[in-house]
Structures are given as C-alpha cells and as structure tokens.
Amino acid sequence: MITPVLEMRRIVKTFPGVKALNDVSFSVSRGEIHCLVGENGAGKSTLMKVLSGLYPHGSYSGEILLEGVPQQFRSISDSTRAGIAVIYQELALVPEMSIYENIFLGHEVRNGMSVDWNETIKRAAEMLRKVRLNINPATKVRDLGVGRQQLVEIAKALSKNVKLLILDEPTAALNEDDCANLFDLLRHLKDEGVTSILISHKLKEVIQIADAVTVLRDGQTVCTLNARSDEISEAVLIKQMVGREISNIYPPRERNHFDETILEIRDWSAYDTNLGRPVLKSVNLRVGKGEIVGIAGLMGSGRTEFARSIFGNPDHYELSGTLFLQGQEQTIRNPKQAISTGIAYATEDRKGNGLILIQDVKQNITIANLREIAKSGTVDANAEVKVATEFKDALNIKTPSVEQTVVNLSGGNQQKVSLAKWLFVKPKVLILDEPTRGIDVGAKYEIYCIMNDLVAEGMSIIMISSELPEILGMSDRIYVVSAGRITGELQAAEANQEIIMQMATS
Amino acid sequence: MIVKDLQKVFSANIREYGMYIALIVIMGIFQWMTGGLFLSSRNIANLFNQSGYVAVLAVGMTLVIVIRQIDLSVGFLAGFLGAIAAIMLVQWHIPVLLVIPMILALGVLAGLITAYPVAKMGIPSFVTSLAGWLIYRGLLLMVTGATGTIIIPDPVFNQIGNGFVPDLFASETFLPGLHKTTLVLGFIALVWFMISETISRRRKESYDFEVLPFYLFVMKLVSLSAIIAAISWIVSGYNGLSWTVVIVLLVVMAYQFLTTKTVLGRHIYAVGGNPEAAELSGISVSKITFLVFGSMGLMTALSGILFAARLKSAMPTAGTLFELDAIAASYIGGVSAAGGVGKVTGALLGTIVYMCLMNGLNLLNTDIALQYVIRGGVLVAAVIFDVTTRQARR
Numbered sequence: 001m002i003t004p005v006l007e008m009r010r011i012v013k014t015f016p017g018v019k020a021l022n023d024v025s026f027s028v029s030r031g032e033i034h035c036l037v038g039e040n041g042a043g044k045s046t047l048m049k050v051l052s053g054l055y056p057h058g059s060y061s062g063e064i065l066l067e068g069v070p071q072q073f074r075s076i077s078d079s080t081r082a083g084i085a086v087i088y089q090e091l092a093l094v095p096e097m098s099i100y101e102n103i104f105l106g107h108e109v110r111n112g113m114s115v116d117w118n119e120t121i122k123r124a125a126e127m128l129r130k131v132r133l134n135i136n137p138a139t140k141v142r143d144l145g146v147g148r149q150q151l152v153e154i155a156k157a158l159s160k161n162v163k164l165l166i167l168d169e170p171t172a173a174l175n176e177d178d179c180a181n182l183f184d185l186l187r188h189l190k191d192e193g194v195t196s197i198l199i200s201h202k203l204k205e206v207i208q209i210a211d212a213v214t215v216l217r218d219g220q221t222v223c224t225l226n227a228r229s230d231e232i233s234e235a236v237l238i239k240q241m242v243g244r245e246i247s248n249i250y251p252p253r254e255r256n257h258f259d260e261t262i263l264e265i266r267d268w269s270a271y272d273t274n275l276g277r278p279v280l281k282s283v284n285l286r287v288g289k290g291e292i293v294g295i296a297g298l299m300g301s302g303r304t305e306f307a308r309s310i311f312g313n314p315d316h317y318e319l320s321g322t323l324f325l326q327g328q329e330q331t332i333r334n335p336k337q338a339i340s341t342g343i344a345y346a347t348e349d350r351k352g353n354g355l356i357l358i359q360d361v362k363q364n365i366t367i368a369n370l371r372e373i374a375k376s377g378t379v380d381a382n383a384e385v386k387v388a389t390e391f392k393d394a395l396n397i398k399t400p401s402v403e404q405t406v407v408n409l410s411g412g413n414q415q416k417v418s419l420a421k422w423l424f425v426k427p428k429v430l431i432l433d434e435p436t437r438g439i440d441v442g443a444k445y446e447i448y449c450i451m452n453d454l455v456a457e458g459m460s461i462i463m464i465s466s467e468l469p470e471i472l473g474m475s476d477r478i479y480v481v482s483a484g485r486i487t488g489e490l491q492a493a494e495a496n497q498e499i500i501m502q503m504a505t506s
Numbered sequence: 507m508i509v510k511d512l513q514k515v516f517s518a519n520i521r522e523y524g525m526y527i528a529l530i531v532i533m534g535i536f537q538w539m540t541g542g543l544f545l546s547s548r549n550i551a552n553l554f555n556q557s558g559y560v561a562v563l564a565v566g567m568t569l570v571i572v573i574r575q576i577d578l579s580v581g582f583l584a585g586f587l588g589a590i591a592a593i594m595l596v597q598w599h600i601p602v603l604l605v606i607p608m609i610l611a612l613g614v615l616a617g618l619i620t621a622y623p624v625a626k627m628g629i630p631s632f633v634t635s636l637a638g639w640l641i642y643r644g645l646l647l648m649v650t651g652a653t654g655t656i657i658i659p660d661p662v663f664n665q666i667g668n669g670f671v672p673d674l675f676a677s678e679t680f681l682p683g684l685h686k687t688t689l690v691l692g693f694i695a696l697v698w699f700m701i702s703e704t705i706s707r708r709r710k711e712s713y714d715f716e717v718l719p720f721y722l723f724v725m726k727l728v729s730l731s732a733i734i735a736a737i738s739w740i741v742s743g744y745n746g747l748s749w750t751v752v753i754v755l756l757v758v759m760a761y762q763f764l765t766t767k768t769v770l771g772r773h774i775y776a777v778g779g780n781p782e783a784a785e786l787s788g789i790s791v792s793k794i795t796f797l798v799f800g801s802m803g804l805m806t807a808l809s810g811i812l813f814a815a816r817l818k819s820a821m822p823t824a825g826t827l828f829e830l831d832a833i834a835a836s837y838i839g840g841v842s843a844a845g846g847v848g849k850v851t852g853a854l855l856g857t858i859v860y861m862c863l864m865n866g867l868n869l870l871n872t873d874i875a876l877q878y879v880i881r882g883g884v885l886v887a888a889v890i891f892d893v894t895t896r897q898a899r900r
C-alpha cells in the first residue's frame with residue numbers, strides 16, 4: 001500500500017465548553033481531490049486549522065503525518081514550509097497592493113538587500129499563467145472580482161511550492177462560471193501532482209469533483225467514501241451528514257397572489273460618487289404582503305447595492321426615485337430610519353459588517369432592537385438572555401451558551417445569529433442577502449421553514465441569492481438584475497434556470 | 507482540588523486579577539521601601555486627591571478609545587478651562603455655583619467641536635485633537651499671559667480639590683482621631699457589595715451559568731471585603747473622605763452604570779466592536795462619536811476644575827501631559843486600541859496603579875528622569891500583559 005500524502009490520527013481538540021474534534025482520523029491519498037463535508041459546527045474548519053498549525057502542536061492531541069513522517073507544526077509558517085497552503089473563505093489579500101506584490105508578500109524575491117521587482121513580476125506572470133488568469137500582474141487586487149481574487153490566492157500558494165492545497169468553502173461566494181473555472185484548475189493541478197482538500201456545503205459540486213469524500217458529524221469522522229468504489233450521491237451524503245434522510249430540500253409552500261402591496265419602488269437610480277459611476281438604473285419593483293421576492297443576478301450586478309440603497313443608503317449614493325411603504329411615500333435617510341419604518345437587511349458579509357465578532361451571541365442578537373428589552377434606557381439582562389435563548393433554540397444555533405463570543409462560532413452558526421438579530425426586529429420587509437451562504441443542508445431547510453413561517457404571518461421577504469435553485473425553490477416572484485437594471489420579472493411558475501441566466505447576462 | 511479550582515478561576519480571570527495583584531505588589535514594594543510611609547493615612551489621602559483629575563480623564567478617554575478614537579486635546583483643554591474658571595471667579599466675580607456648570611458646559615462644547623470633523627467628515631481624531639492640543643495650549647497662554655498664575659481665593663471652589671467631607675458623627679471619645687462618617691460609608695459599601703455579589707450569583711445560578719465554587723466565592727467576598735474595610739480604615743485616619751474622592755466615585759459609578767446597563771452603553775461598545783455593523787444595525791455612528799467626545803469634554807472640564815481647585819490657582823502650564831497620563835492609565839486599565847473593549851472600572855484601577863507609581867517614586871525621592879523611564883516601562887509591561895493574556899484565552 002502506498003503511504004497517503006496526509007494522515008491525521010485520532011485528533012482531539014477542545015475549546016472551553018466545546019469538544020470541536022473528538023477523535024477524528026482523516027487520510028488523503030496523493031493527487032486526489034478530497035472533499036470534507038458536514039453540518040455547521042461539525043469541525044471541518046477546526047480540523048484544517050489544526051493541520052495548518054494555526055492551532056499549534058500541543059493545543060490538540062493526536063498525530064499528523066505527511067508522507068508518513070510525523071509533523072509538529074507550531075505555526076502557519078511551519079506548515080507552509082512543509083508544502084501546505086490554506087485558502088480561507090475570507091481572502092487574505094491586501095486590496096491596495098498589486099497582484100504581483102500580493103503573490104510574493106512574505107517571501108519576496110530578493111536581489112541582495114533589495115526586492116527584485118523585475119524578477120517578481122516575471123515569476124508572478126508565470127504563476128498567473130498556471131492558474132490561467134490572463135491579466136496584468138500590476139493590477140490592484142481591489143479591482144478584481146472575488147473569483148479572480150481566489151485565483152490570485154491560489155497563485156500565491158503555488159509560488160510557495162504547495163503540495164497540499166486546502167480550500168475552506170471557496171465556492172460560497174463564487175458564481176457558476178468562476179466555480180467551473182476553479183474546478184477546472186483544481187483538476188489541472190491534480191495532474192501536476194497537487195493534492196487538494198475542499199470544504200463545501202454545495203453537495204452537487206462535491207459529487208462533481210471529488211475523488212473521495214470524508215463526512216464529519218459532531219466532531220467525529222462518520223465515513224470516507226471513494227468515488228471509484230462507493231456510491232456518492234446527494235442523498236447518501238445528506239444521510240451521513242445529518243444522520244437521517246431529508247427528502248425535500250425546499251419545504252412545500254403555497255403560492256398565492258399577493259395583491260396587497262407593502263413595498264413599491266419606482267424609477268430608483270443610484271449613483272456611486274466614490275466610484276464615479278451609476279450602480280442602479282431606474283429600477284421598478286413591487287413586494288406584496290406575505291410574498292417572497294427573489295432577486296437573481298450575477299455577482300456585481302447591483303443586487304447588494306440595491307438592497308443597501310433602500311436600507312437607509314449607508315454608502316451615501318446619490319439617489320433618485322420614490323419608495324412607498326404601505327402606500328406611503330418614504331424618504332429614508334439612514335439604516336436607523338429604515339429599521340423603524342419596518343425594513344431590515346441581513347448583509348451578505350456577516351463577518352465584515354453583519355456581526356460584532358468580539359461580542360457574545362446574545363449581544364449580537366439584540367443589538368438592533370435593544371429598546372424592546374429595555375426599560376427607560378436600561379437593558380433588562382434577564383429579558384435579553386431569555387430572548388437570545390429563544391432564538392438559539394428556534395434556529396438551532398449550535399453554541400454552548402448565548403454568552404459565547406460570536407467569533408468562536410462556526411461559520412454557519414454565525415449566519416444564524418445574524419438572521420436571529422433581524423428576526424428580533426420584526427420588520428415588515430426583510431431583505432436577506434445570500435441568507436444560506438455557508439449553511440449546511442439541514443440548517444438551510446430550517447431557514448427555509450422559518451422564512452415560510454414568517455411570510456405566513458404576513459412579513460414580506462426579499463431574498464437575494466446567487467443560488468438559482470434556491471431562488472426557484474423559495475420565491476413567489478423573481479426579479480433578475482443585470483448591470484444595475486432589472487432585466488426581467490418572472491412568476492415562480494414560469495421561471496427556470498435557463499431563462500434566468502439569459503436575463504442575467506443580457 | 508482547591509489548587510485546581512484556583513488555577514482554573516485564575517487563568518480565566520488572569521487579566522482582571524493580574525491588575526489587582528500588580529497593584530498590591532507595587533504597594534507592598536513601596537510600603538517596604540518607604541518604611542511604612544506609603545500606606546500611611548496621610549499619604550493615601552494625598553494619593554487619592556492627586557489621582558482625581560487623572561481618573562476622570564481616564565474614564566472619558568477609555569470610552570474614546572473604545573470607539574477607536576483618541577483625544578489629545580484634553581490636557582491643555584483642562585488647563586484652559588481651569589484658567590477660565592479662575593478668571594470668571596476672580597475677575598468677573600461670577601458666583602462659584604454658576605461657574606462650575608458653565609465650565610462643564612464649555613467642556614462639552616469643546617468636545618463636540620473636536621468631534622465634528624471626525625463624525626461628519628471622517629477626519630482622524632488624532633489630527634483634530636492634535637489641532638485642539640495646539641489651540642488650547644495657545645489659548646491657555648493667552649488668557650494667563652497678562653497675569654501669569656491666577657490665584658483663586660474662593661474657599662468653596664478650593665474645597666473641591668482640598669476639602670473633606672465633614673464628620674457627621676464626630677466624637678472625642680469613641681474611636682478618637684478617626685473619621686466616623688467614612689467608616690460608616692465604608693461599612694455601607696461593604697454590605698452593598700456583599701448583597702449585590704450574592705444576588706448576581708443567584709441570578710447566574712438560575713440560568714445555569716458557571717459560577718465560582720462556593721468556598722471560592724466566600725473567599726472572594728471575604729478578601730474583597732477586607733480590602734474595602736482596610737481602605738476605609740486607612741482613609742478615616744486622616745480627615746476621612748475628600749470631596750475629590752467622592753466626585754470620582756460618583757463619576758465612576760455613573761459611567762459604570764451607563765456602560766454596562768444602558769442601551770446607550772451597548773451602542774457605544776457596538777460602534778467600537780464593528781462600526782459598520784453598528785451602522786447597519788440602526789446605530790448612528792456619528793451620534794455616538796459626538797456623544798463620546800462630548801462626555802470626554804465634560805470629564806476634561808471636571809479635571810480642569812479639580813486641578814485648579816487643588817492648586818488653588820490657574821497656571822500657564824496647567825494640563826501639561828495630562829492627556830498622556832490619561833491615555834497611559836486607560837491602557838494600563840485594559841482598554842484595547844482595536845476598539846470595543848475596555849472598562850470604566852479598569853480606567854480607575856489603571857489610574858490608581860499609575861498614580862501609586864508616581865507617588866511612591868516621589869516619596870523615595872527618585873530622580874525625575876528615572877521616574878519617566880520607570881513609568882514608560884510599567885506602561886509597556888501592562889499592555890504586553892494585557893495582550894498576551896487575551897491571546898492565551900482564545
């Protein structure tokens with residue numbers, strides 16, 4: 001038998017109050033694409049942090065072997081030297097620097113005392129060719145889309161002679177083209193001898209690309225399936241992940257006509273004075289009471305800009321057009337007013353501008369509506385714990401207590417906290433921007449059920465999503481956005497992926 | 507088992523306990539080196555009175571740093587406002603009970619002015635408050651230029667910096683030489699402390715939160731009560747509570763309540779923790795910025811009053827380096843430059859540590875040059891300790 005490239009044996013990692021990894025064993029053969037799946041909080045990211053030395057040797061128990069040799073990584077740089085590179089979902093590039101500076105950041109090409117920029121640029125161009133990114137290496141990273149930034153990250157890893165490439169939810173923020181592109185590249189790298197570990201909640205992708213899949217549940221390895229010998233299907237994976245079968249991905253819902261208009265937007269245009277370009281061009285949109293309106297479109301088409309422009313316009317775009325809430329024309333000057341008139345917006349970027357990571361779960365849940373649990377300006381601590389605990393139970397947020405600091409929660413559970421925060425505001429119109437990004441199948445189903453309950457009670461939801469199946473499965477009506485314009489409006493019944501993609505790229 | 511429990515509790519609270527231990531160690535060393543002079547009633551009274559004007563600044567500064575800003579203008583602003591108070595009293599003959607609120611209002615106004623470019627235009631507070639530093643220094647020199655030091659003859663005003671709470675229970679026979687009112691207040695504080703700790707423990711238990719093992723809880727109560735009792739005893743040995751201490755305690759209690767219990771306090775920490783998320787949660791970051799700088803201005807005015815009253819005069823150099831003392835005390839007290847972290851009680855404790863150091867070194871007649879070096883060393887040590895213990899807990 002050939003020795004695996006990587007073997008992790010009996011890894012146990014505990015945090016105060018949480019056993020994140022409980023005796024995990026995990027083995028990866030050379031030159032394969034190995035996917036790691038499991039529910040939110042199953043321990044996938046933690047396992048990779050152990051592997052990369054972010055959690056140093058000694059802070060966990062168990063063994064790590066690379067090509068049969070035991071390793072004791074004390075830091076990321078130790079594992080980098082051993083040929084391991086991790087690409088996190090939050091990309092770690094410096095936006096103000098050029099591509100070539102980023103690629104060689106931390107291991108600059110030297111010429112005596114100084115940096116050899118010519119050589120740097122030459123080598124950077126080479127790396128970009130390897131990741132098949134045809135772009136000037138002097139371009140600033142800020143000016144690239146997420147997909148391309150990810151490729152730059154991979155180029156950076158390749159420049160360090162990576163043998164084992166780890167990608168933690170790389171596709172969560174990618175559109176389908178970028179995704180396909182990334183997978184092509186991974187297959188190509190595989191031929192060149194680079195082994196990859198891929199964490200993803202998108203099971204379709206997993207099936208498509210994996211040579212082997214390891215499933216984690218509650219900090220333990222459930223099984224490892226091999227594409228050659230085992231059946232890998234969505235049903236099988238889901239069953240292994242959650243321990244039971246889930247037949248419907250989308251809970252059934254009745255689709256009615258929604259005649260009572262809650263929100264109406266007419267001739268809505270926005271101009272970004274910082275970038276000096278229009279971001280929205282005369283958008284018209286209507287949301288009925290109790291309706292789920294889906295907004296589809298490619299990354300950068302203006303979906304998020306639209307949401308933010310109606311949610312009090314925190315980016316200070318120059319706006320024109322009118323907004324009616326329950327038939328009343330409203331001028332909303334800031335998010336505070338938006339919230340008090342009944343609009344809420346759960347952002348797509350929960351870490352950047354959604355949550356206060358250094359505060360605990362209960363503080364994050366109540367922050368947008370503290371008055372509700374306050375008497376004459378004083379927060380009622382008991383009421384706060386009660387409210388937070390209710391949401392923790394209702395949304396099944398996995399945390400030892402509501403006093404846990406949010407930064408310590410797994411990605412998916414952070415997303416649920418951010419959702420809880422807006423549900424507590426009880427808005428009339430709830431805008432959800434990528435509500436299920438990074439969320440596992442079971443939790444997705446829970447969130448969809450919650451959405452259905454909310455609209456049944458008369459709330460209206462605008463759901464922005466890059467996942468077309470989700471848009472199709474949940475929306476009553478769909479708007480398609482492209483380049484700041486609405487290029488189509490569809491009833492759920494008449495929509496399908498092709499039509500939407502056509503409109504989104506027109 | 508006891509050792510293990512202790513270890514666990516200690517490592518979870520090392521940051522907080524570490525500060526108390528540092529304070530006790532510093533006090534112990536000075537007590538020993540000064541041959542008992544340091545903890546004498548007289549010196550402690552002096553130390554507390556000296557700390558007042560720094561403590562109120564540190565309280566204000568802590569909140570400024572919590573929202574990721576800084577205010578360098580407070581030193582000379584305090585000096586300038588002290589001088590204005592002196593001029594109002596001496597030259598314009600305005601009654602003291604009008605002067606004080608007017609000065610406090612001016613302080614708030616000055617804070618709001620510093621905040622304006624920060625909140626409305628996104629200009630770094632380092633710059634606007636540096637400008638304030640220059641401007642108030644100039645203004646201070648201007649108003650004291652003609653006369654030089656202005657002596658303040660007003661006895662009521664000067665009481666604020668030098669006076670003591672009268673003893674309501676004065677008696678020549680019972681505990682002679684001790685300030686009975688102080689003892690009574692100390693006793694009340696002690697009882698209140700025990701009751702509130704017990705209530706909070708009950709509440710935590712009812713939520714099934716982790717609490718200290720019972721015997722450790724008792725140990726904690728006993729040792730902290732002993733400290734309260736000892737402080738009351740020492741303080742009562744020399745005229746008792748001074749008005750400065752009363753003012754500082756009231757300020758700290760008010761701010762402690764504001765920051766830990768109110769909606770406003772939570773908004774302040776939210777802005778510090780993630781300004782963008784706070785804005786999107788319906789909190790006006792610019793409003794909070796104005797508010798925190800306004801409060802800083804208020805504390806600055808109070809500091810100016812305390813200092814002028816203590817010296818019974820306004821001097822052209824008043825306020826020099828106060829801002830840096832306040833910033834140092836805040837950092838020793840555990841505020842984080844990354845924002846969103848820092849306690850008002852920490853600011854008070856930080857001030858006491860810092861002032862103990864100055865006071866003790868003075869008692870020892872340490873060369874002033876060396877004093878600066880030692881203060882710098884302690885500041886760095888405190889912040890390193892803070893950062894490393896915070897990382898260790900992750």
Ligand SMILES: Nc1ncnc2c1ncn2[C@@H]1O[C@H](COP(=O)(O)OP(=O)(O)OP(=O)(O)O)[C@@H](O)[C@H]1O
Nearest residue numbers: 015020040041042043044045046408409410411412
């Ligand atoms: N620093 C930490 N302190 C305390 N608990 C932690 C810490 N990091 C992770 N955890 C806990 O460990 C568990 C595993 O988290 P991990 O991030 O590995 O999950 P995950 O499988 O990556 O989930 P997701 O799919 O949501 O990203 C979770 O319950 C999480 O709350």
Ligand SMILES: [Mg+2]
Nearest residue numbers: 044045410411
């Ligand atoms: Mg994760």
